[in-house]
Amino acid sequence: MKEGRILIVSGPSGVGKGTVLKEVMKNHPNMRFSVSATTRAPRPGEIDGVHYRFLDKPCFEDLIARDALLEYAGYADNYYGTPAEPVLESIAKGESVILEIEVKGALQVMSRRKDAISIFIAPPSYAELRRRLYARGDTAPEVAEKRLKIAVEECSHAHEYQYIVVNDTVEQAVKEFEAILLAESCRSEYNPINLKEEL
Amino acid sequence: MKEGRILIVSGPSGVGKGTVLKEVMKNHPNMRFSVSATTRAPRPGEIDGVHYRFLDKPCFEDLIARDALLEYAGYADNYYGTPAEPVLESIAKGESVILEIEVKGALQVMSRRKDAISIFIAPPSYAELRRRLYARGDTAPEVAEKRLKIAVEECSHAHEYQYIVVNDTVEQAVKEFEAILLAESCRSEYNPINLKEEL
Numbered sequence: 001m002k003e004g005r006i007l008i009v010s011g012p013s014g015v016g017k018g019t020v021l022k023e024v025m026k027n028h029p030n031m032r033f034s035v036s037a038t039t040r041a042p043r044p045g046e047i048d049g050v051h052y053r054f055l056d057k058p059c060f061e062d063l064i065a066r067d068a069l070l071e072y073a074g075y076a077d078n079y080y081g082t083p084a085e086p087v088l089e090s091i092a093k094g095e096s097v098i099l100e101i102e103v104k105g106a107l108q109v110m111s112r113r114k115d116a117i118s119i120f121i122a123p124p125s126y127a128e129l130r131r132r133l134y135a136r137g138d139t140a141p142e143v144a145e146k147r148l149k150i151a152v153e154e155c156s157h158a159h160e161y162q163y164i165v166v167n168d169t170v171e172q173a174v175k176e177f178e179a180i181l182l183a184e185s186c187r188s189e190y191n192p193i194n195l196k197e198e199l
Numbered sequence: 200m201k202e203g204r205i206l207i208v209s210g211p212s213g214v215g216k217g218t219v220l221k222e223v224m225k226n227h228p229n230m231r232f233s234v235s236a237t238t239r240a241p242r243p244g245e246i247d248g249v250h251y252r253f254l255d256k257p258c259f260e261d262l263i264a265r266d267a268l269l270e271y272a273g274y275a276d277n278y279y280g281t282p283a284e285p286v287l288e289s290i291a292k293g294e295s296v297i298l299e300i301e302v303k304g305a306l307q308v309m310s311r312r313k314d315a316i317s318i319f320i321a322p323p324s325y326a327e328l329r330r331r332l333y334a335r336g337d338t339a340p341e342v343a344e345k346r347l348k349i350a351v352e353e354c355s356h357a358h359e360y361q362y363i364v365v366n367d368t369v370e371q372a373v374k375e376f377e378a379i380l381l382a383e384s385c386r387s388e389y390n391p392i393n394l395k396e397e398l
Contacts, residue, residue: 119385122392155392163382164390176385183362183382186318186375191363193321193354 002192004030004091005184006070006113007098008161010106011121012151014133014144016167017100020121023174025098028181032090034099037063040078053083071101071108082109096181103157110160117184119177120161124168126152201391203229203290204383205269205312206297207305207360210320211350213332213343215366216299219320222373224297227380231289233298236262239277252282270300270307281308295380302356309359316383318376319360323367325351 011017025031037053039060048054055063060079063069072081082099090097099109099116110118123129129151133144158164163180167173184190210216224230236252238259247253254262259278262268271280281298289296298308298315309317322328328350332343357363362379366372383389 120387158392159387161387163385164387164392165385166390166392176381179378179381180385182375182378186362186364186379188319188358188360188363191365193357193363193365 001094002185002190004094004096005190006087006091006109006116007031007096007181008106008109008116008118009098009100009121010103010119010154010157010161011167012123012129012154013147014129014136014151015121015123016132016170016173017121019170020165020167020173020177021098021100023170024177024181027178028096030094031096031098034082034087034097036080036101037069037083038078038080040080070099070112071105073102073104081105103154103160107157107160115190117163117180118161119163119165119180120155120158121173122155122158122164122166123151124166128168200293201384201389203293203295204389205286205290205308205315206230206295206380207308207315207317208297208299208320209302209305209318209353209356209360210366211322211328211353212346213328213335213350214320214322215331215369215372216320218369219364219366219372219376220297220299222369223376223380226377227295229293230295230297233281233286233296235279235300236268236282237277237279239279269298269311270304272301272303280304302353302359306356306359314389316362316379317360318362318364318379319354319357320372321354321357321363321365322350323365327367 009017009021035049035053037055037060039055039057042048042054046052063081063083064072068084070082070084070087072079082101082105087097106118109116126148130144130148133139133147134141165173165176208216208220234248234252236254236259238254238256241247241253245251262280262282263271267283269281269283269286271278281300281304286296305317308315325347329343329347332338332346333340364372364375
């Protein structure tokens with residue numbers, strides 16, 4: 001059986017990653033989301049194993065010590081990371097796994113897994129990203145502007161990803177995302193045609 | 200304006216390259232076929248500049264001397280090759296150019312043009328390729344068997360191409376071919392998003 005692939009997906013807040021990925025998942029039943037691990041406390045409504053795997057610090061540090069994370073980082077006194085084992089189990093079963101992660105973690109996975117597909121979802125323009133950030137009813141202007149500043153930093157790394165999908169319309173972005181998946185399945189190193197012995 | 204791309208396409212006789220490419224061309228008006236140059240004499244009905252550019256030997260050898268060919272080879276006392284100039288003119292205008300060429304020439308272009316996209320069109324099996332070769336009413340069995348032997352040699356190079364498209368059904372092969380084109384246009388080195396200065 002053909003192995004699944006690791007899909008690294010990043011993009012700034014407000015770019016519409018979630019909407020694009022939801023559409024893509026609909027057409028790819030054999031695709032999974034990776035669940036990140038974290039040492040921060042669950043927020044109300046968050047379910048262990050669904051939103052995050054909630055681990056205590058010694059447990060997380062043990063994963064670090066055993067080199068059992070595809071990537072990790074510390075933010076605000078807590079660890080966040082991607083345990084390797086569930087990802088590797090999925091791809092061995094032929095499932096592809098989406099890692100929706102920050103740029104820093106994405107670069108770590110790229111350098112560890114040369115076979116990973118990396119996609120940066122970019123806004124058509126910062127003006128449009130600003131519009132989308134403000135359009136979220138719950139976002140205060142100063143929060144939106146702070147996210148926009150972070151977005152500029154994130155987008156400066158877009159060219160370190162293999163692919164850039166500009167989310168102008170969701171329809172086109174989904175089409176491009178799915179074209180990347182199909183094209184990658186045709187890449188000769190992953191296309192195990194074996195006609196040699198057959199004549 | 201975005202430059203066009205060079206598309207190297209190879210595959211054994213009978214695999215259905217022509218049918219796949221014709222369908223792809225329908226949906227990509229900005230795509231051109233490269234016309235090969237040759238020193239052999241035109242056959243009845245062949246038009247200079249359409250089927251081939253018919254050149255005399257000194258003229259062809261001058262192209263070789265000036266390193267003005269993307270690839271060339273000698274077969275049966277004649278030269279065949281791809282003049283670089285019309286291809287480069289097309290891609291500068293934003294047109295993509297299909298080079299439907301033999302494996303040997305394809306490998307030459309790959310090594311000269313790292314930005315070329317290379318696609319090998321493979322049969323689903325040799326049994327099916329044999330069936331397709333015999334189904335051409337005009338092919339004698341010994342000719343078909345000879346082509347099949349050449350096909351085996353050609354298919355042994357499939358993994359030197361970036362992509363392998365298996366032509367099982369034309370519909371799926373066209374879908375994969377077009378997915379490769381769209382995915383390649385998203386590759387970050389060819390996707391000149393420039394958001395930096397815009398905020």
